[in-house]
Amino acid sequence: MSTVIVLICLVFGSLLLIPLWHGAEFFLQVPALSWMSMQWAPDLNVYGFGVPLIGSTLLIVATLPLTLALGWVLAFQTVETTNTNVRAVAIALMQTWASLPSVVVGVWAISTMLPAIRELGGSGYSLLATSIALTVFIAPSCALLLMQSYGEYRAAHGDLERALNLTAWEKTVYFVKGCGSELTHIVNYTFCRLFGETLIVLMLSGNMLQIPGSPFDGFRTLTATVALEIAYATGTHELALYAITAIGTIVLIGLLLFSRGRRHETA
Amino acid sequence: MKLLSRHIFIVLYALLTISLVLTFTGKLVFSRTTAGVFVGTLIATVGATIVATVPAYLLAGILAGVFRVPAWVERFALMICYVLAGMPSIILGVIGFIVFCHWLGFGWSLLSAILTLVLVLFPNLIAAFVQLLKPISGRYQELARSLSIGPLEFMFRSVPRYKAAEMGELLIFGWTRALGDTAAVMLTCGTLLDMPKSVFDSVRLLNYHIYLLAMEVPGGMREARSLSFLVIVGLFVLLFAPRLIFNLWTSARQRVPFNTEEVNA
Amino acid sequence: MKSLVGGLLVVGTLTAVVPATGMATEELKFAGSTTVMEVLEPIEDVFKSQGMHIQIQGNGSSAGVSSMRMGMAQVAMISRDPTPDESKDFHIYTAAKDIVVLIVNSANNMKNITSNEVRAIYSGEQKTWPNGGTVRVISKEAGRGTKVVFDEVFGLIGKIRSDAAIVGANGQTVTSVANDRNAIAYVSYATAHQAVVDGEPIRILALDGVEPTPKLVLNGSYKLGRSLNLLYKPTFQAQMERVIKVLQSPAAIQGMQHAGVVPTTGLSTAQR
Numbered sequence: 001m002s003t004v005i006v007l008i009c010l011v012f013g014s015l016l017l018i019p020l021w022h023g024a025e026f027f028l029q030v031p032a033l034s035w036m037s038m039q040w041a042p043d044l045n046v047y048g049f050g051v052p053l054i055g056s057t058l059l060i061v062a063t064l065p066l067t068l069a070l071g072w073v074l075a076f077q078t079v080e081t082t083n084t085n086v087r088a089v090a091i092a093l094m095q096t097w098a099s100l101p102s103v104v105v106g107v108w109a110i111s112t113m114l115p116a117i118r119e120l121g122g123s124g125y126s127l128l129a130t131s132i133a134l135t136v137f138i139a140p141s142c143a144l145l146l147m148q149s150y151g152e153y154r155a156a157h158g159d160l161e162r163a164l165n166l167t168a169w170e171k172t173v174y175f176v177k178g179c180g181s182e183l184t185h186i187v188n189y190t191f192c193r194l195f196g197e198t199l200i201v202l203m204l205s206g207n208m209l210q211i212p213g214s215p216f217d218g219f220r221t222l223t224a225t226v227a228l229e230i231a232y233a234t235g236t237h238e239l240a241l242y243a244i245t246a247i248g249t250i251v252l253i254g255l256l257l258f259s260r261g262r263r264h265e266t267a
Numbered sequence: 268m269k270l271l272s273r274h275i276f277i278v279l280y281a282l283l284t285i286s287l288v289l290t291f292t293g294k295l296v297f298s299r300t301t302a303g304v305f306v307g308t309l310i311a312t313v314g315a316t317i318v319a320t321v322p323a324y325l326l327a328g329i330l331a332g333v334f335r336v337p338a339w340v341e342r343f344a345l346m347i348c349y350v351l352a353g354m355p356s357i358i359l360g361v362i363g364f365i366v367f368c369h370w371l372g373f374g375w376s377l378l379s380a381i382l383t384l385v386l387v388l389f390p391n392l393i394a395a396f397v398q399l400l401k402p403i404s405g406r407y408q409e410l411a412r413s414l415s416i417g418p419l420e421f422m423f424r425s426v427p428r429y430k431a432a433e434m435g436e437l438l439i440f441g442w443t444r445a446l447g448d449t450a451a452v453m454l455t456c457g458t459l460l461d462m463p464k465s466v467f468d469s470v471r472l473l474n475y476h477i478y479l480l481a482m483e484v485p486g487g488m489r490e491a492r493s494l495s496f497l498v499i500v501g502l503f504v505l506l507f508a509p510r511l512i513f514n515l516w517t518s519a520r521q522r523v524p525f526n527t528e529e530v531n532a
Numbered sequence: 533m534k535s536l537v538g539g540l541l542v543v544g545t546l547t548a549v550v551p552a553t554g555m556a557t558e559e560l561k562f563a564g565s566t567t568v569m570e571v572l573e574p575i576e577d578v579f580k581s582q583g584m585h586i587q588i589q590g591n592g593s594s595a596g597v598s599s600m601r602m603g604m605a606q607v608a609m610i611s612r613d614p615t616p617d618e619s620k621d622f623h624i625y626t627a628a629k630d631i632v633v634l635i636v637n638s639a640n641n642m643k644n645i646t647s648n649e650v651r652a653i654y655s656g657e658q659k660t661w662p663n664g665g666t667v668r669v670i671s672k673e674a675g676r677g678t679k680v681v682f683d684e685v686f687g688l689i690g691k692i693r694s695d696a697a698i699v700g701a702n703g704q705t706v707t708s709v710a711n712d713r714n715a716i717a718y719v720s721y722a723t724a725h726q727a728v729v730d731g732e733p734i735r736i737l738a739l740d741g742v743e744p745t746p747k748l749v750l751n752g753s754y755k756l757g758r759s760l761n762l763l764y765k766p767t768f769q770a771q772m773e774r775v776i777k778v779l780q781s782p783a784a785i786q787g788m789q790h791a792g793v794v795p796t797t798g799l800s801t802a803q804r
Contacts, residue, residue: 001418002336005329008322009347015362015386016350042674043683044690073276081274084514090277091436092507093284099443099502100287101474104495107481108290110704115711123668124712125697136283141391144440145398148433152402182401185330189394192352199449199478207673207698218697223355227450228700230357231592232675234615238594245358252353253346364595369602375589458569458590469589479590482701483566485792486726491703 016249023246026239035243040209040220042229047240049247054211055219056248059134059201060194062127062215066135067190071142076168078143079150091147094140102137106203109133114204122216125206131215133204134197142190149182150175188256195252198227222248284499291496296489300476303462307470310463311377311456312445315384316392316438323389323441324422327396333404333418352390357450359386364454375457375469383455384445391444395437399430439506449474473498560771563589564596564609565677567720568760571628572609575779575787582778593677597763606771608763612677622763625772627779628793631721632678632756633744635706638733639713645737647755651686653716656693661714669696670705670717677758682718685755709734718756721746722792746794760793 027035030047037048078090113133114124153175154161161171176183206218207228226241233241326344328334351359363383373379403426411421427434457469458479471479477494480487562572569590579586589596589605596608597618614624634645640661652658653667661667671692672679683689699705702723709715710732721744724736736744739756748754764772778784779795788795 001334002340005325005334005336005340005344008326009344012347012351012386012389013343015366016347016354018362018365019358041690070276074280077274077277081277084518085511086274086277088507088510088514089281090274092503092510093277093280095439095443095506096284096499096503097280098440099446100499101447101449101477101495103449103474103478103481104287104291104498106704107491107495107707108287110707111290111711112286114708118712123697123715140280141440141444144436145394148395148398148437149402151433152399156402156406179402182398185394185397185401188349189352189390192349192390195353196355198355198357202700203704208695209698210694218695220698223357226355227357228673228698229675230361231594231700232612232673232677233594234597234675235617237675242358245355248353248355249350252350256346256349364591364599368599369604374604454591454595458566459587469587479566480703482703483590484570484703485720485722486730488703488707488727488732489730 019242019245020249022239022242023244026236026243027246029236029239035240040225042233042237042240045236047236047243049222049244051209051211052220052222052225052244053247053251055205056195056221056223058127058212058219059130059205059221060191062131063134063138063194064187064191066131067139067142067194068187070135070139071146071190072172074139074143075146075150076172078147079154080168091144094143097137097140098144100137102197102199103203105133105137106200109200109204117216120216122214123206123218125204125208125218126216127205127212127219128215130201130204130219133200134194137200138190138193138197141193142186145186145189149179149186153179184259188259191255192252195248196223198223202227284503288496288499291492291499293489293492293496295493295496297493299460299480299484299487299490300494301460301462303460303470304473304476307377307456307463308446308473310466311380311384311452311472312442314377314381314466315388315445316442318381319385319389319392319441320438323392324396327393327400328418328422330393330397331400331404333400333408333422335418348390348393351386352394354386355450356387356448357454359383360451360454362386363451368455373467375455376467377456377463377470378466380452380456380472381466383451384448387448387451388441388444392437392441395440399433399437400426403430447474449478453478559585559587560607560775561587561589561605562607562609562762563591563599563605565593565611565760566590567611567630568609568627568762570722571760571788571791571793574791575784578781578783578787579775579778581783582774582781584774584778586775594675600763600765606764606768607775610677610761610763611758612675612680612761613759614761614763618763621765623766623769623772625762625764625776625779626759626796627762628760628788628795629757630677630760630793631744631746631754632681632718632758633721633724634716634718634737634739635709635724635734636716636737637709637713638735640735643735643738644741646740647686650739651688654686654688654693654696655691656695665714668712668715669693670699670708670715671696672718673698673700676700678718678720681756681758706732706734720792725792746789746792757794759796 035047035049038050039046039048040051078087081087113129117129118124201221202224207220207224208218209220212219222244226244230241329336329341329344367373367379367382452472453475456472458471459469460471463470477491481491569588572588593610593612599605600608636642659667699708702719705717705719706727709717727734742754744754785795
């Protein structure tokens with residue numbers, strides 16, 4: 001069995017080596033001082049990853065808790081409802097949202113949300129707008145997974161919950177305590193989705209090469225840089241985009257190792 | 268009012284969906300859209316879901332603890348899964364373009380798109396299957412072991428039989444991700460508008476079609492809006508109708524509720 | 533269920549294998565910029581009437597060049613100027629010129645903009661409109677043909693203000709300007725013109741008093757234009773000469789003009 005699994009993983013893993021390989025080529029070509037700087041100007045052959053890296057981090061810090069909270073509330077309300085028709089509508093709604101092409105959500109956000117945020121200040125392209133749109137877009141996926149988990153949990157412990165007459169908050173706490181390891185999967189998965197999501201970020205962040213000073217400022221993320229520029233990039237510029245992917249992968253692996261390590265400590 | 272407070276976030280999503288639909292209402296124009304777009308999209312997304320299911324299910328079995336494997340194998344599987352999930356889909360598109368279109372010589376084709384979409388939805392399916400398997404693996408496996416049911420038999424016979432509805436839901440969940448992705452298919456499936464005759468034919472998939480219309484084609488915005496409208500309403504009906512029919516059917520059959528939840532409610 | 537899946541797989545492989553064996557039909561594959569794709573797609577019929585089968589794939593300029601290098605396509609369409617490497621390895625034919633125009637929201641009462649104003653606005657020296665609103669600058673991503681031309685013409689290479697929103701796609705640029713009364717952006721003429729026809733609230737600005745029209749680009753009185761190029765390997769010279777002949781036929785020229793670009797008849801590689 002191990003062999004089969006290792007083979008499957010190797011097939012996928014070897015595919016992932018392609019961007020890493022090109023990324024390595026970039027790191028050999030370009031001196032470290034250039035790519036560790038805060039200036040990203042491919043026109044001038046300057047490739048600093050600082051600004052996009054900070055942008056990605058800020059976006060995830062702002063969005064991950066929101067997405068998980070909204071996803072949980074949706075899952076909770078859907079599982080708890082006794083009205084089967086409401087449940088059917090809720091699940092269908094969430095699946096619809098999960099399957100919408102992201103460009104549809106992007107166009108919707110540009111024409112409804114951006115003008116509203118522009119009223120509050122700034123150009124509308126902002127951390128706030130991206131964060132809200134991303135939350136709205138990813139929370140259903142998160143909720144569908146949580147629903148599965150909580151549904152099973154409730155099938156096993158629902159009678160107990162009713163017997164103890166728990167409040168919604170207490171149910172949440174018990175569920176989180178009881179299903180910690182499944183939840184780690186969901187948290188990590190949501191994190192990866194947020195990190196890898198490109199088109200919505202591309203359309204709403206404004207892609208400004210600056211570190212946002214307030215939620216109303218535009219910013220630039222790693223993945224949006226790749227998606228934005230790869231269609232026209234050549235030579236070192238193209239390699240730099242692969243290097244960004246490599247950096248993203250390394251950051252991801254690092255964080256996941258960290259979260260795994262922590263879990264073992266608590267277990 | 269009570270309904271509202273209990274389902275407030277579901278109502279919120281219903282409102283968001285209505286706002287979404289309203290954004291895209293207007294005169295419907297379908298001058299550049301061909302049937303091939305829809306057929307191709309269906310083949311590519313469903314095909315990718317079918318191809319990805321078995322390996323994803325096996326990996327999920329590992330992560331949920333159904334199979335006993337060395338710790339490093341589990342860690343390796345987990346790492347691959349998350350790195351794939353966090354990979355920007357445009358990069359997966361580039362990988363698919365280099366490997367499937369070029370090295371394996373499939374060219375721009377439905378086949379390349381299917382294989383690339385497998386990369387995209389693989390982590391999705393794993394995450395979903397883990398949620399299905401993890402809660403039941405502990406409880407059921409004791410029983411399975413005493414009945415001398417092996418892990419493979421447990422996963423491929425017992426679980427599909429007793430959790431058929433949930434598995435269906437999860438496959439739909441995986442499929443939705445394949446349907447929503449634009450960047451991965453734009454480099455691998457090509458942009459022809461004709462009806463595909465085989466999986467080696469190139470066809471423009473619906474999401475990339477909408478993207479092109481909204482973003483690149485001069486004056487394509489109106490048609491992009493019409494298509495978006497169609498997609499939102501169509502998907503909702505497609506996903507809601509079977510559930511509604513099922514609900515009506517069960518409520519007609521079960522005049523006497525024997526479900527404890529309903530009694531307690 | 534299992535048998536169903538198995539059946540599907542078998543049918544799939546069968547349909548896959550049969551045509552793959554007989555796929556040797558002669559066909560010219562174009563790949564690359566979606567902008568050029570939109571120009572060439574309507575004149576596909578002209579090629580057909582000349583007995584040529586062309587297949588057009590739009591996946592971005594750079595992907596087009598790499599797919600030609602890989603041999604997946606015979607012609608790469610690029611909406612930027614070729615890099616030194618590319619002009620060394622390939623032959624180039626400039627099929628058309630695309631006009632770039634500056635657009636603002638129609639609530640903005642500006643009708644003409646001077647080069648100096650453009651420079652001031654995009655470099656961040658001028659931050660407000662004459663009527664007092666804050667200027668919201670929309671630019672394009674590094675490497676895009678439109679941006680390269682724009683930067684060169686106005687001497688803005690590396691000087692564009694860092695808080696300029698970067699919007700790549702023409703369609704989104706129009707949507708953004710239509711929704712923001714203080715925005716300014718540059719897009720291709722075809723997109724802007726069609727959007728005005730469709731009733732989007734945007735206005736095309738005259739640059740230094742010159743209204744952007746297709747004619748004025750050819751004689752050089754309107755400065756902002758990018759070339760839409762076709763790249764091909766020297767070995768495909770014979771086929772490409774036929775393609776070029778079709779592209780210079782009246783029907784094709786009319787088709788390209790209809791798509792909002794300026795066909796460059798007789799302008800060959802040497803004269804560029």
